[in-house]
Amino acid sequence: MATNTDVMDKLVSLCKRRGYVFQTSEIYGGTGSVWDYGPLGVELQRNVKEAWWRAMVVARDDIEGLDAAILMNPKVWEASGHVAGFSDPLVECGNCHRRFRADSGEIAKGQCPVCGAKDRLSEPRMFNLMFKTHMGAVEDAAAVVYLRPETAQGSYVNFLNVMNAARQRVPFGVAQIGKAFRNEITPGNFIFRTREFEQMEMQFFVEPGTDDEWFEYWRSQRMEWIAGLGITPSRLRFHEHAADELAHYAKRAFDIQYEFPFGWQEFEGIHNRTDFDLKRHQEYSGKKLEYVDPVDRNKRLVPYVVETAVGVGRTMLVALADAYREEDVEGETRVVLSLHPKLAPVKAAVLPLVNKEGMPERARRIHEALRSAGLHSFFDDGGSIGRRYRRQDEAGTPWAITVDGQTMTDETVTVRDRDSLRQERIGSDHVLSFIRERMS
Numbered sequence: 466m467a468t469n470t471d472v473m474d475k476l477v478s479l480c481k482r483r484g485y486v487f488q489t490s491e492i493y494g495g496t497g498s499v500w501d502y503g504p505l506g507v508e509l510q511r512n513v514k515e516a517w518w519r520a521m522v523v524a525r526d527d528i529e530g531l532d533a534a535i536l537m538n539p540k541v542w543e544a545s546g547h548v549a550g551f552s553d554p555l556v557e558c559g560n561c562h563r564r565f566r567a568d569s570g571e572i573a574k575g576q577c578p579v580c581g582a583k584d585r586l587s588e589p590r591m592f593n594l595m596f597k598t599h600m601g602a603v604e605d606a607a608a609v610v611y612l613r614p615e616t617a618q619g620s621y622v623n624f625l626n627v628m629n630a631a632r633q634r635v636p637f638g639v640a641q642i643g644k645a646f647r648n649e650i651t652p653g654n655f656i657f658r659t660r661e662f663e664q665m666e667m668q669f670f671v672e673p674g675t676d677d678e679w680f681e682y683w684r685s686q687r688m689e690w691i692a693g694l695g696i697t698p699s700r701l702r703f704h705e706h707a708a709d710e711l712a713h714y715a716k717r718a719f720d721i722q723y724e725f726p727f728g729w730q731e732f733e734g735i736h737n738r739t740d741f742d743l744k745r746h747q748e749y750s751g752k753k754l755e756y757v758d759p760v761d762r763n764k765r766l767v768p769y770v771v772e773t774a775v776g777v778g779r780t781m782l783v784a785l786a787d788a789y790r791e792e793d794v795e796g797e798t799r800v801v802l803s804l805h806p807k808l809a810p811v812k813a814a815v816l817p818l819v820n821k822e823g824m825p826e827r828a829r830r831i832h833e834a835l836r837s838a839g840l841h842s843f844f845d846d847g848g849s850i851g852r853r854y855r856r857q858d859e860a861g862t863p864w865a866i867t868v869d870g871q872t873m874t875d876e877t878v879t880v881r882d883r884d885s886l887r888q889e890r891i892g893s894d895h896v897l898s899f900i901r902e903r904m905s
């Protein structure tokens with residue numbers, strides 16, 4: 466993968482062409498940094514979330530799922546510190562009225578990076594990143610509510626509900642996948658930083674004093690999970706937050722960074738949030754958020770929290786950027802998305818070699834058998850076989866099953882591997898087990 470904007474442009478155009486990602490409300494010129502996921506995008510998104518949920522909730526006894534609301538009592542955001550502190554410094558150009566982050570570096574020489582006006586930039590002002598709206602019929606200050614900027618707070622205010630309902634004991638975790646909103650000043654780089662996005666966050670509640678150990682545990686678990694998605698290890702690294710980078714709630718934090726075509730950037734965050742959030746919610750709500758040891762009832766504590774937080778869209782961008790390749794095959798450029806089979810939106814394409822001699826009907830039967838077994842398959846009989854292979858390569862489909870003349874006599878098909886381009890013949894009734902074996 467070349468590390469230049471060229472690759473990003475190609476990826477953006479492939480994503481539109483193949484139905485991964487569309488600009489939202491495109492016919493009206495779009496809206497700032499919000500994207501829609503098309504037929505393949507929504508499958509990739511579901512596969513990302515499924516992989517995360519399986520690892521975090523299904524495979525473990527000590528993590529429970531939750532789906533808290535986006536609109537919460539506004540006091541939540543006072544307690545969490547977001548009303549007072551979730552802000553970026555912003556300057557405005559007096560000429561073109563565009564706004565930029567004061568700490569972005571691009572305005573270093575006092576010049577507007579868009580219109581070029583000199584000495585027209587305002588003094589930095591703090592700009593809160595939360596979207597505000599009103600609840601109910603009256604649009605006054607008392608009716609202000611916020612669109613949540615992180616899912617985490619829903620897990621904190623439900624900490625006792627989940628623990629008691631699921632009969633958990635510390636240490637245990639709460640996992641959530643859900644939308645979050647931030648009025649980012651400098652969004653961009655396609656789906657890397659958007660104003661509406663989805664997060665996969667897990668809050669692990671532990672006894673104070675054991676938090677450093679759990680923090681290390683989750684740091685390595687998360688890197689392992691990412692490696693399991695087939696992401697190139699040399700494009701991943703840890704970045705520890707220095708004291709001046711730490712969020713207001715964090716004692717220690719690591720980013721897992723990925724080397725995007727536009728440079729090394731945060732992919733996922735692992736934070737030791739201490740007892741900051743639970744104690745603040747106790748203070749602001751007046752309700753106790755304590756863990757009482759069921760054996761020793763005198764042992765009461767406010768747990769520390771180790772958090773793992775990653776964006777769904779960001780994971781998709783990592784997977785797509787990592788998978789994108791251009792190869793020279795017999796003098797022609799082949800564009801291929803080498804997505805891990807468990808992330809690939811479509812697992813198999815079923816193709817009749819030609820549109821006659823019963824091949825389309827035979828191919829369609831194989832396709833339908835795969836679909837009814839729960840495997841996402843795609844039937845394509847349009848255009849030359851070479852063209853159809855190329856389309857599937859770009860879409861990231863790992864296997865192409867071709868029904869040809871021989872199929873009609875001996876019930877075998879060819880299976881073409883997207884990455885190696887190797888073809889092998891197998892019995893048509895073995896297609897499902899062949900794919901399932903390789904996926905696992």
Ligand code: GAP
Pocket residue numbers: 614615616617647649656657658659660661662664666731732733734772774775776777778779
């Ligand atoms: N609860 C902690 C938290 O929200 P964060 O580092 O601000 O921490 C966690 O966000 C993850 O959410 C990031 O690592 C990134 O993957 C994703 N994320 C954050 N802001 C985003 C945005 N504007 N667009 C897309 N993804 C974003």
